[in-house]
Amino acid sequence: MPTATQEALADEKEKSILEEHKQRFSAMKLAPDDIEPCDANGEKLVAGTRVQLFGLQARPDLNNTYGRIVTYNTERGRFGVQREEMLEGNGQITFGWVDMEVEAPMAVKPEKLRIAPRLPxxxxxxxxxxxxxxxxxxxxxxxxxxxxxxxxxxxxxxxxxxxxxxxxxxxxxxxxxxxxxxxxxxxxxxxxxxxxxxxxxxxxxxxxxxxxxxxxxxxxxxxxxxxxxxxxxxxxxxxxxxxxxxxxxxxxxxx
The missing domain is CATH 1.25.40.20 (Ankyrin repeat-containing domain)
Structure with missing residues (x-):
């Protein structure tokens, strides 16, 4: 079982990651004040929320993959999702974003998204x-x-x-x-x-x-x-x- 010190270090690392994401998206306005866009489970989504994609028919290869909410199109009712990718090199696995200049955010229906619960x-x-x-x-x-x-x-x-x-x-x-x-x-x-x-x-x-x-x-x-x-x-x-x-x-x- 992890020691109290290990738990504290793990929690601090996660808090640091979440704070970084919060700062990155703090300037983005996801939707008008009177709109609260939600995922398939009715949970409110804000800019920077990590989501899982599922039930995609046009891109089934992206089902069960993850991304971050970056925009919301009120006219089309679609979320802009910036895809996450796993990178491997020198025996290490790192996790990063697909560069927006290389790949634009995907337009995804709310019912095809759900907030990805985080494993401590x-x-x-x-x-x-x-x-x-x-x-x-x-x-x-x-x-x-x-x-x-x-x-x-x-x-x-x-x-x-x-x-x-x-x-x-x-x-x-x-x-x-x-x-x-x-x-x-x-x-x-x-x-x-x-x-x-x-x-x-x-x-x-x-x-x-x-x-x-x-x-x-x-x-x-x-x-x-x-x-x-x-x-x-x-x-x-x-x-x-x-x-x-x-x-x-x-x-x-x-x-």
């Missing part, structure tokens, strides 16, 4: 603990009980507490999260699902839990891989057999 750094650390101690699981569940959002996303890799727990084999935490209604199809970096994380890690108990919770065997990530192909590639024989059986009982071979 300390909670992400606990959920993704390699040791996966029971105290880490309790720390995450206590956070949820105190009002934390079960689908909150890591600001860099877009992981939820479920995808993080699946990746490290925290079976007890995964079971508790699935019971609480966590989205077993939540897509993280490169469209990776919790089942893919668990299959690649060879976590048979977690794979069984996810399948019981309705996880799709035929889901495909950004590289065209499935949970079965990941398990096979990592030589996890038991998990691969489990996935083949699930696929045969469902819609045939994974695609």
């Amino acid at each position: 750094a300390a909670i992400g650390t606990a959920a993704g603990s390699r040791r996966a101690h029971a105290q880490d699981a309790k720390y995450v569940l206590d956070w949820l009980d105190s009002g934390g959002h079960i689908e909150a996303r890591h600001p860099v890799n877009h992981d939820t507490v479920l995808t993080l727990a699946c990746a490290v084999g925290a079976s007890t935490l995964v079971s508790a999260l699935v019971e609480r209604g966590a989205d077993v199809e939540a897509r993280a970096k490169n469209e990776t699902t919790p089942l893919m994380y668990a299959a690649f890690g060879g976590h048979a108990e977690i794979v069984r839990t996810l399948l019981s919770g309705g996880a799709r065997v035929d889901a495909v990530n950004g590289d065209g891989r499935t949970a079965l192909s990941d398990a096979t590639r990592a030589n996890h024989v038991e998990v691969a057999a489990m996935l083949r059986e699930a696929a045969a009982a469902g819609s045939g071979e994974p695609r």
Whole structure:
């Protein structure tokens, strides 16, 4: 479980990031004073709000991606969303904006947006603990009980507490999260699902839990891989057999 010092440092870093965003957009007027534009859930959106895009038909490749609200067109009823991108280099992952001079903000309908709940750094650390101690699981569940959002996303890799727990084999935490209604199809970096994380890690108990919770065997990530192909590639024989059986009982071979 993160120490008080680690939590304080993580909180200060997040406050700094939020303050930077607030200052960046403070001069922008999003809409007339008598208009309060909202997202699909009816939550008020202001300039700088981080949002998730979903249900896009013209650009399905951008579904489950993120951006920031920068403008609002009152005549068309569209938000201007500046897309976020993930950058990798020298073994490090950073998170940044697509330059407005390179790519103009996207015009998106309010019903295609929802505010992206933020996963606190300390909670992400606990959920993704390699040791996966029971105290880490309790720390995450206590956070949820105190009002934390079960689908909150890591600001860099877009992981939820479920995808993080699946990746490290925290079976007890995964079971508790699935019971609480966590989205077993939540897509993280490169469209990776919790089942893919668990299959690649060879976590048979977690794979069984996810399948019981309705996880799709035929889901495909950004590289065209499935949970079965990941398990096979990592030589996890038991998990691969489990996935083949699930696929045969469902819609045939994974695609």
